[in-house]
Amino acid sequence: MTPENAPESRWSDLDRPPLNVPALRRALLVPGSLWTSLDVVESTGSTNSDLAQRAASLPEGAVLIAEEQTAGRGRLDRSWTAPARSGLFLSVLLRPGPNVPVRRWGWLTLLTGVAAATGLAKAAGVDMSLKWPNDLLVTVGGEERKTGGILAERAGDDAVVVGMGINVSLRADELPVPTAGSLGLANAISTDRDPLLRAVLRSLEQWYGDWRGAGGDPGASGLQAAYAAGCATLGRTVRAELPGGRSLTGEAVAIDGDGQLVLTAGDGQRHTVGAGDIVHLRPAD
Template sequence: MTPENASESGNGSRWSNLDRPPLNVPALRRALLVPGGLWTSLDIVPETGSTNSDLVARAADLEEGAVLVAEEQTAGRGRLDRSWTAPARSGLFFSVLLRPGADVPEERWTWLPLLAGVAAATGLARAAGVDMFLKWPNDLLVKVEGEERKTGGILAERASGGAVVIGIGLNVTLRADELPVPAAGSLALANAVSTDRDPLLRAVLRSLEQWYGDWRAAGGDPGLSGLQAAYAAGCATLGRTVRAQLPGDRSVTGEAVALDGAGRLVVATGNGERQAISAGDIVHLRGSD
């Protein structure tokens, strides 16, 4: 179900690519901004540099539950300051603002990007009908012709007033010739049953609301909320031989065996030691399946 990508016309009309229509703002607001719900505002802009940067800058003036969506990001960011760009309306590029401090100790906020991964994967699996996998700590994977490909990423950033901004970028209709790197993928390339972005966005935000609510109600406890087990069940990194590229040009190679209570990846090395990785770039080594 990979749509043909009609070329953009010179007048810059938002309807110039009918295979990639704009999101339906009024319908999304009716569906998501409900009394007593988490989401308090939803804005969609035609283009911005980074939805995360925009929400971080405005955090002091926003209520919890603000959602900002961009039809196109020109300076989207991932972990380690990697860029994230894609054709207009070819994906979902959005950020949400959360304030967990009233119910969750700050030391448990490290679970928020992992929570967003579980929520996105479960929501997309239902709405797009495609198997989703998690690569620790913040990548969303699909299989394209039997090969794992990154189709999405998550970035969590602290903001003023005890806020956390979580950004999600997802490739939806990218064709093979539009992929930024060969290892990337999209829902369309994974043969998703639907690439309609409106129900996909609704599914992810509703799933995120449910998982965040359960996690907050459990005081951020990853075990009691079911988050730790859910992440482990969907994580393609666990049970694999990995190389963790650590700050300071160091690396650790071994088997990824568990997630600890802080959401760190536990790697068992060849000398019998176990090392908890809190930050690093994880490479799944071939031959480790």
């Protein structure tokens, strides 16, 4: 068989080796850990959909990772696709109750953002920031670029599946849109996905444990302050594109106790935004 018609091997791109599943399990599935199982599949449509379908039969802390995700979903059912083994595509199963009121579960998206940014900043040596409510940003060539997204979805009455898609080694000619980026393009000190994944999951375990231990209180757990400190949206003029085709322009001034974005409009009125797309109109002062 000639190289031209040989089937693609999982080792065909030496810059993108497969994840070391036994080593990941040894490192993460330890007594007392939040993580109870860790499975890696070669390819799937959506790790969130797959894990949600199995949620009723799984304990909290199940982790599902795909080497390639062909129908990944972001907010508003937007697609998220990338070359095989070029990023971290994973979902985790969490059961916050009964000590955390359901009204506080909305913080899980923001919590995961803080955890991922914290873990990746340490492991990849890249300055990370957060765009409200669910984007991870890096700087590429002096420009802000989206390198990751988070999607939290209810799975039954007592569970939440939180998915992450993070571009790790995506090259410039592989970017799906000009506003996308990757850790590699942001000059990461490492694009080895194994330590990056361990760092993200360990950070998520710590932040989730602190938040749940505080009954989901974002103030007492330090989550609200940490999110505000890392949020690139605050202090900027933004346009909120709201459901129903409405929009609102103002300065993003705070993240309130419910995780909503607080805007001050030109007339001085304050508005809270709980859902919608945010467009950064100018850099922070």
